[in-house]
Amino acid sequence: MILLVGSNAAETHPILFQHIMKGVRRGAQLLVIDPRRTMTAAKAHEHIQLAVGSDIALLNAMAHVIIRDGLIHQAFIDRATDGYEAFKDSVAGWTPERAAAVSGVPVTQIEHVARTYARADRAMIAWTLGITEHHNAVDHVFALINLALLTGHVGRPGTGLNPLRGQNNVQGGGDMGALPDRLPGFQPVGDESARRRFETAWGVTLSARPGLNQSQMFEAMREGTIRGLYVIGENPLVSEANSGHIVEAFNRLDALIVQDVVMTKTAARADVVFPARVSFAESTGTYTNSERRVQLVRAARRGPGESRDDLWILSALARALGYDWPTVSAAEVFDEMRALVPTYRGITYEALEASRGIQWPCPSEGHPGTPVLHTRLWDEVVTPRVSFQPVEWVPPAEPVDSRYPFRLTTGRRLAYFNTGVQSRAYGHPDPEREWLELHPDDAITLAVGEGDMVRVSSRRGQVVVPVRVTTSVPPGTVFLSFHFPDETPTNVLSIDATDPRSGTAEFKAAAVRIERVNERG
Numbered sequence: 166m167i168l169l170v171g172s173n174a175a176e177t178h179p180i181l182f183q184h185i186m187k188g189v190r191r192g193a194q195l196l197v198i199d200p201r202r203t204m205t206a207a208k209a210h211e212h213i214q215l216a217v218g219s220d221i222a223l224l225n226a227m228a229h230v231i232i233r234d235g236l237i238h239q240a241f242i243d244r245a246t247d248g249y250e251a252f253k254d255s256v257a258g259w260t261p262e263r264a265a266a267v268s269g270v271p272v273t274q275i276e277h278v279a280r281t282y283a284r285a286d287r288a289m290i291a292w293t294l295g296i297t298e299h300h301n302a303v304d305h306v307f308a309l310i311n312l313a314l315l316t317g318h319v320g321r322p323g324t325g326l327n328p329l330r331g332q333n334n335v336q337g338g339g340d341m342g343a344l345p346d347r348l349p350g351f352q353p354v355g356d357e358s359a360r361r362r363f364e365t366a367w368g369v370t371l372s373a374r375p376g377l378n379q380s381q382m383f384e385a386m387r388e389g390t391i392r393g394l395y396v397i398g399e400n401p402l403v404s405e406a407n408s409g410h411i412v413e414a415f416n417r418l419d420a421l422i423v424q425d426v427v428m429t430k431t432a433a434r435a436d437v438v439f440p441a442r443v444s445f446a447e448s449t450g451t452y453t454n455s456e457r458r459v460q461l462v463r464a465a466r467r468g469p470g471e472s473r474d475d476l477w478i479l480s481a482l483a484r485a486l487g488y489d490w491p492t493v494s495a496a497e498v499f500d501e502m503r504a505l506v507p508t509y510r511g512i513t514y515e516a517l518e519a520s521r522g523i524q525w526p527c528p529s530e531g532h533p534g535t536p537v538l539h540t541r542l543w544d545e546v547v548t549p550r551v552s553f554q555p556v557e558w559v560p561p562a563e564p565v566d567s568r569y570p571f572r573l574t575t576g577r578r579l580a581y582f583n584t585g586v587q588s589r590a591y592g593h594p595d596p597e598r599e600w601l602e603l604h605p606d607d608a609i610t611l612a613v614g615e616g617d618m619v620r621v622s623s624r625r626g627q628v629v630v631p632v633r634v635t636t637s638v639p640p641g642t643v644f645l646s647f648h649f650p651d652e653t654p655t656n657v658l659s660i661d662a663t664d665p666r667s668g669t670a671e672f673k674a675a676a677v678r679i680e681r682v683n684e685r686g
Contacts, residue, residue, distance in 0.1 A: 166194045166285035168278075170309065171220065171295020171673075173203040176579040178293070178329050181455065194285070196278060198223065199295060200574060201602075201644060202637045213278055217574050217642055218299060218561040218674045219268035224308035225558065226264030227279035229256045231315050236283035238317030245542040246314050248553040255555030267558065269639070283316045287323030293331060294576070298672040300562045302664040307554035314553055320539035330455045332583070333445075337453035340509070340525070341502065346375035350506030362505055378668030379405075380661070386414035393420040397475065398441070400429040403584040403650040406670035407625050407661035424478060427586045430650065439478045442468025449474075450495040451517070457524045457535075459509070461517035561674035562662035565641070569623065569676035571607070572642045575655055576673075581648035599653035600633040602644040603679070608634045613681050620680045621645070626657030629682060643677065 167185060174182040186208065189195050197209040198220070206212040215223050231237055232253055242249050261272040268275075282288050290313060296305045310326060318324040330336050342349040348371075352359035355373050364371050377385060383405065385391040394415075405411045415421065415434070423432040424439040432438050442448070447468045453459050468474070473481075476495060483490035496514050503509040511527040512534075523534040541547060565572055577583075601621060603613070613619055617632050621643070630645065630653050638644050647655040662671045 166196065166282060166288040168196050168198070168282055168288065168290045169205060169209075170198045170290060170292040171297075171305075172197075172291055172293040172329060173199065173201070173205045173295075173576060174291070174293070174329065175204040175208060177331065177577045179579065181329065194281065196281065198278075200639065200642055201576075204579070211274075211278070213270055213274060214639060215268040215270050216639075217572050219264075219558070220296060220299075220305050221301070221308050221556055221558040222259065222264045222267040223270055223275065224305075224312060225256045225259035225556070226261050226268075226275050227282065228252075228308075228311055228315055229259045229264075230261060230276050230279035231283045231312070232256065234280065234283075236280065237315050241317035241542070242314065244545075245547045245550055246553060247550045248555075252311060252553035252555050255557070282312065282318070285318070287321065288316070288318045289323065289325050289327060290318075291327040291329050293329045295673060297328075297667065297669055299669070299674065300662040300664055300671040301556075301559055302669045303666045304556040307556050311553055311556075314551060320537065320542040322537055325538065327455065334452045336455060336457065337451065337459075340453050340506075345378050345381075348505075349502055350508050352506070366501065366505055380663040380668040380670060383411060383414045386417055389417055392418060393422075394418055395422045395424070396431055396435075397424045398426070400425075400431045400584045400586060402431040402434070403429070403654070403656065404647065405661070406656055406659040406672055408654060408656040408659075409626055410661055424475065426472075429584070429586050439482075440470070440472040441478060442472040442474045444468070447472075447474070451499060453525075454522075457538075458522040459512055459517065459525060460522040461514060562671055563624075563660050563674065563676045565676045569678045570641070571677050571679055573621070573623070573645065573658060573675045573677045574642060574673045575645055575647055575659060578646045578648060581646070583648070584650055585648045599630055599646060599649040599655065601630045601679075602635050602638045603632050604636060604638050604640045604642070605634050606640045607643075607679075608632065611679055611681060613679075618682045620682050621658060621677050622680070623658040623660070623675050623677045625660070626654075628653050628655060628658065643679065 167188060174185060185195065195209045196211045196213065197206045198213045198215060199206055200215060200217045202212060202214065261275040264275055265272045290309050292309060299305060313319040313326050319326060340350065346354055348354055348359055348363055354360060354371065354375055360371050360373060382391060402408065402411060402415060421435045422437045423435040424441050425432050426441050426444055445462060446465045448462060449464045451459050451461055476498065480490050480492060499514065503512055507528060508526040511529040511532040512523050512525065513530060516523060524536055525534065527534045542551065601619060608614060613632050615632060615634050618629055619632055620627055620629050645655045658675055658677060659672050660675045663669060
């Protein structure tokens with residue numbers, strides 16, 4: 166069984182979705198939990214259509230049913246976990262009837278999905294931004310982990326918990342320490358022994374205090390405590406929630422430097438732009454995909470004009486700032502990194518060239534890599550054990566009301582990518598504009614039809630967009646993508662309430678109103 170939660174993989178991970186469908190053709194059941202009837206949901210054996218932001222209520226009720234019906238994996242719980250009794254108590258009140266009232270999912274369907282997941286010989290859960298772009302994102306992920314621990318669906322082939330990475334090399338960025346509280350290899354900055362290794366290698370003193378996440382950085386910009394920003398391969402003026410608020414933060418900067426392969430809206434207002442040669446065909450280095458597979462790429466061509474690769478730019482900047490930074494290759498940087506990161510220690514360029522990639526952890530040269538994580542949880546003695554994490558459902562940060570009666574949720578479409586600076590550069594046979602997905606019942610109430618222009622307003626901004634009448638969204642919920650920031654700057658509507666632990670903004674739930682305007686698309 167494959168359970169996709171908050172993931173429209175058919176459109177947002179189309180290559181990976183083909184692998185999922187191979188499993189389906191071989192007999193795996195595919196169940197999709199999503200507020201929209203997406204292209205992915207249409208391919209599933211069953212679509213569980215829940216209200217936006219009600220995931221924890223549904224997942225807690227599934228746990229309740231699994232415990233109530235005696236479907237837990239007691240031996241696994243006893244061997245590998247802590248905190249089961251407290252977790253059991255926390256979901257005791259989450260009956261299917263209570264969850265149905267919150268989520269809109271029928272009681273019988275909640276019970277069916279819970280039993281199907283628990284009884285499967287092998288079951289995996291995969292999720293994406295539908296789970297994590299909420300003000301309580303971390304709790305959503307804990308709720309999924311709790312289900313896997315209840316049933317022992319982890320640490321064996323064909324099972325597990327799989328966060329599908331939304332862009333190329335997101336996993337690799339995390340591996341290399343692109344997180345405010347982690348060194349490369351996900352080693353905590355507070356770990357003194359790990360920090361000392363990096364200090365010795367780099368000849369610097371490192372702070373044990375975590376840095377700021379992206380949301381905190383924007384807040385510090387607004388407060389004036391961050392006065393300069395260096396943006397590499399990102400377009401935050403368009404991509405961030407409540408983009409009007411983000412513009413205010415950028416207006417307070419003394420210096421903005423942007424390093425990118427294309428001239429984004431963020432780059433267009435920078436004091437300095439470094440033209441980077443960073444496309445896949447112009448780069449040498451490694452990528453890590455969603456299954457932790459490290460893969461080597463070689464530059465097939467030079468970049469245009471005076472563009473340079475990221476390593477050249479960073480090295481030149483360091484030297485301009487007075488640091489004697491030697492000229493090094495991507496391979497030399499990789500070798501330094503793997504000497505400092507135990508999970509990468511056995512991965513070499515030579516081994517990567519001779520393989521289709523190696524999955525970390527790979528602790529020593531000659532090691533084949535690790536296709537399945539957490540197999541230690543099936544050892545006779547498990548140390549350390551894994552703790553259940555009781556979580557409680559809370560509604561979206563911004564409630565709907567009589568003034569803003571619709572729930573806006575956002576996401577991606579198949580033919581376009583993020584803020585459109587790459588995918589829209591090459592044209593598309595269809596008209597290039599955004600549309601509002603609106604349920605037929607709501608269209609009747611609003612007296613609008615297919616192609617009519619409407620004004621969508623939140624407490625932060627407004628956009629004008631044509632309507633597409635569709636049952637892909639339930640009544641009371643509307644959908645927009647963020648691929649067309651010139652014509653439809655969707656993120657002026659979204660709320661920047663953030664999860665305090667992950668720093669992720671609540672892109673998936675904003676209250677809006679909809680009004681017809683006197684023009685037609």
